[in-house]
Amino acid sequence: MELLNNIILGFGTALTAANLLYCLVGVFLGTLIGVLPGLGPVATIAMLLPITFTLQPISALIMLAGIYYGAQYGGSTTAILVNIPGESSSVVTALDGYQMAKQGHAGKALATAAIGSFVAGTVATFVLALLGPPLAEIALKFGPAEYFSLMVLGLAAAMVLAHGSLLHALGMVLLGLLLGLIGTDVNSGAARYTFGQPWLADGIGFVTLAMGMYGLGEIVRNLEHEETRSVMVKKVTGLMPSKADFKRIVAPIFRGTVLGSALGILPGGGAMLASFASYSLEKKVAKSAVPFGQGAIEGVAGPESANNAGAQTSFIPMLTLGIPSNPVMALMIGAMIIQGIQPGPSVMNEQPALFWGIIASMWIGNFFLIVLNLPMIGLWVRLITVPYHLLYPAILVFCAIGVFSVNNSEFDVYLMALFGLLGYIFGKLDCEPAPMLLGFILGPMMEEYLRRALLLSKGDPTVFITRPISAVMLLMAAAAMFVVLSPAIRKKREDAFHEEE
């Protein structure tokens, strides 16, 4: 009955007036950025981080989490109504969702997405509650060698699951790790790669890096091909799916939830992978009569459940092991560190209210999403058409003031501009920024664990393969890389990422 007590503790924490408010603000903002063009959860969370420094840790994390899963929801709204996926995770939703809208079933598609998300969110919350404690239990037994290998595994998985070339993903991870080492070395006090500049002594802030690569880089990329959005469906009616529709969506929602929950836990996984995988699965198991690509309700129900489940279970490695599985989780870890919480398995024991409060807030947040968003659909429809040329200068204002306020330093503003340029160039070269951000967060931790592991083994590197748990994790990392390099799987991986074409 410990689980029950924990859940009661969680709801007790999440149901205070202040935390309810921050949860509501989080899911509202999340939906907003999901609907607005050219603004993703990574850039938004990075922009809002400086503001959350003044909040209680639990309130800050509840709000940031709400932004993440709220964005999945908002992203599907634009996917269905204008055929533009607001988030990468709703790319596949656009395939059938937009066709449904064209046939006059926009309301039904939106309701299906909402119901699927809610069911998936509820199940994923329980998965998190069930899996969290045993995982943290195991992780508490980890020594530095195991931690180092776990991080290698996490980065390897992130590389495998990034799109594009594995070599570029490796390059970006290494670059991120190196950038993370800039600043004062904690062991020797040596100022590394600071060029004698005092403002670099504390290292590069991850807010600066994330806002530059995702915020500014994204703005320039969007300006390259500006598009005008037009909403075909001005009034959304007929929200409730019929009994026959319910029959059709039950199984896809169930499959999507299971698949999404499993894929979300994987390092490098999360919402996007889950939705792509679910769409492929639905196509495979469906009867031939189901018109995929022409408005099949199954094609909305499955991926939408999967991406929400994946978004939520990707908190598991972050909360229990302190390992980020995607850039948003990397930012959440950053937020915890700034709040003075050392991420890792001890969070659950030392801060049970925080751990269970976040979990409970996710369920509450999903409830908010379903009761707020369907009635508010008129507002979201109007926001979809906000012209980008009036939106991006405002985003830039938030980025500039936000990054300045972290350290009250204009150097951070310059550094952000530099990363914006880098982000744009890397985008041109098909190098994804996500592995770099993960490497950046993990860099200092990896160095520390490597140092400690080798200190304990007196410099003997075989410690990583003689300790069984560590060896298994390294073996899994190697296997993941090897599998991706094999031609058959490589083709499948490319197909999975190119479902929309």
Added chain:
Amino acid sequence: MSSFIRHPKDFWAGVIYAALGIAAVILGRDYPMGSAFKMGPAYFPTVLGGLLALVGVIAVVRSFVKPGEAITPFAWKEVILVLAATVVFGVLLRGAGLVVALIVLVLASAYASVKFRWVPSIALAIGMTVFSILVFVKGLGVPLQILGSWFGG
């Protein structure tokens, strides 16, 4: 030269990786290396830099063998306007103060859009300035000067 490069994206990414990796190794020589048993501050970055340089070299070599798409043209005007607006914001913030810095930031960056028009952009600049003063300075207490030292603020 360019006829040898069959995959320009791989080539230039490789060049960037190799340059940064080598730079990390060379700059790392200023710090003590230590040994695996007692790692110095240069140990881990040197290993990473070496690996990064290796990845870069492989990418460059591969770009001579495996063909790939050309790099789409750079949107220089947009890049320069948006990034310069950001940098100028940083320069102006203390001296001229938040109001001037924000108006310059909004107008200069908005000019990068092909849909730029003066009237809505000026309205946006004024709106964002009022919003920022109310929310960031008054509401959240970010220590920003509304009028900078040049105006005796």
